[in-house]
Amino acid sequence: MASLKELKGRINSVKSTQKITKAKQMVAAAKLRKAQSAAEAARPYAARLAEVMGSIASRIVVSENSPKLLAGTGKDAVHLLVVANSDRGLCGAFNSNILKAARLKAQALEAEGKTVLFYLVGRKGRAVIRREYPNAILAQFDTTEVREPGYGEAEKIADELVALYEAGKFDVAHLFFSKFRSALLQEPTEQQIIPVPTPKAEAATGGAVVEYEPEEEEILGALLPRYLKTQLFGALLENAASEQGASMTAMDNATRNAGDLISKLTIQYNRSRQAAITTELIEIIAGAEAL
Amino acid sequence: MALQFELVTPARLVRSESVHMVVVPGTEGEFGVLEGHAPFMATIRDGAVKVYTTESGAPEEIVVRGGFAEVTPKGLTLLAEAVEG
Numbered sequence: 001m002a003s004l005k006e007l008k009g010r011i012n013s014v015k016s017t018q019k020i021t022k023a024k025q026m027v028a029a030a031k032l033r034k035a036q037s038a039a040e041a042a043r044p045y046a047a048r049l050a051e052v053m054g055s056i057a058s059r060i061v062v063s064e065n066s067p068k069l070l071a072g073t074g075k076d077a078v079h080l081l082v083v084a085n086s087d088r089g090l091c092g093a094f095n096s097n098i099l100k101a102a103r104l105k106a107q108a109l110e111a112e113g114k115t116v117l118f119y120l121v122g123r124k125g126r127a128v129i130r131r132e133y134p135n136a137i138l139a140q141f142d143t144t145e146v147r148e149p150g151y152g153e154a155e156k157i158a159d160e161l162v163a164l165y166e167a168g169k170f171d172v173a174h175l176f177f178s179k180f181r182s183a184l185l186q187e188p189t190e191q192q193i194i195p196v197p198t199p200k201a202e203a204a205t206g207g208a209v210v211e212y213e214p215e216e217e218e219i220l221g222a223l224l225p226r227y228l229k230t231q232l233f234g235a236l237l238e239n240a241a242s243e244q245g246a247s248m249t250a251m252d253n254a255t256r257n258a259g260d261l262i263s264k265l266t267i268q269y270n271r272s273r274q275a276a277i278t279t280e281l282i283e284i285i286a287g288a289e290a291l
Numbered sequence: 292m293a294l295q296f297e298l299v300t301p302a303r304l305v306r307s308e309s310v311h312m313v314v315v316p317g318t319e320g321e322f323g324v325l326e327g328h329a330p331f332m333a334t335i336r337d338g339a340v341k342v343y344t345t346e347s348g349a350p351e352e353i354v355v356r357g358g359f360a361e362v363t364p365k366g367l368t369l370l371a372e373a374v375e376g
Contacts, residue, residue: 038302041302041303041304042301042302042303044299044303044304045299045300045301045302045304045370046301048297048299048361048368048370049370052332052359052361052370055332056332150302151301151302151372151373154301210330210331210332211329211330211331211332212331212332212333213317213318213319213331213332213333213334214318214319214333214334218334219332219333219334219359222334222359223359226358226372229301230301233301
């Protein structure tokens with residue numbers, strides 16, 4: 001049986017842990033609202049751009065002269081996995097879920113005899129990937145200085161990816177991030193980003209002939225990198241919202257657990273205090289009777 | 292007699308309103324879009340988009356950076372990389 005002093009110490013330590021988890025939970029709740037509205041604000045642009053992509057892509061026949069971002073390199077040997085993680089912990093299984101999805105994909109690709117490389121965004125995934133694939137990390141993007149993901153970051157990542165692609169470092173790129181469904185549910189998602197998968201064309205123009213200025217090919221050349229940026233931007237925002245959501249749920253659970261633990265320890269503390277008093281009383285009474 | 296005009300950037304939906312005419316700075320020259328314009332698509336250069344809310348009123352200028360303009364029977368959609376101011 002632990003002594004009274006020890007019990008008191010443990011209760012205090014659990015209490016201070018609870019304070020931390022509670023504070024983190026409230027911070028995450030506040031940030032979640034912001035991240036969520038940012039993710040929602042970005043949707044119209046992404047949707048419109050996908051529409052435009054669809055309508056142009058449907059009019060162009062993919063040939064060898066098409067931009068490489070659309071047509072691919074013609075090979076399928078080297079796959080790049082772009083893994084977007086958070087920089088901070090205390091968010092439950094958020095990062096490990098994304099990493100799990102990426103690892104499964106990597107194993108599947110390796111089983112097919114392909115080469116797998118990684119491009120890491122965020123700090124939390126580095127250690128895990130480095131341990132398992134020490135030589136496969138092509139590059140990483142540091143977001144520790146960034147408080148909220150902006151279009152600027154997406155632009156930088158996309159530019160870097162395109163440069164690597166054009167240098168022939170990889171043939172296909174997949175993006176791993178967590179899709180935000182709700183505060184309770186985040187879905188690790190895989191998406192092919194290079195070559196750009198053509199969105200389904202919709203007959204938005206109603207069959208009318210669309211005029212292009214400059215030529216379709218030129219527009220497409222300008223459109224593809226932008227489409228890639230938008231995809232990355234959307235993924236970063238979804239990831240940010242997911243991180244806060246996961247953090248909020250994890251911290252809520254932790255706070256509740258700490259509360260349970262405190263009440264259990266308090267009962268134990270009171271019991272042993274009562275036991276000590278009772279023994280003391282018995283001793284006094286026994287002593288008095290002996291006289 | 293109104294043109295449905297939408298200006299969107301990655302960060303937000305900047306405008307969505309009915310206007311009289313919009314003059315867009317295309318890469319190959321400025322062009323004005325009125326209601327009933329033929330389907331059209333162009334890249335735009337950095338510059339000011341002039342929005343004429345009414346036929347006689349003075350235009351409102353919005354400075355945009357890079358992007359696309361798409362004219363469909365539904366209206367004009369500008370996809371800009373960024374909006375200044």
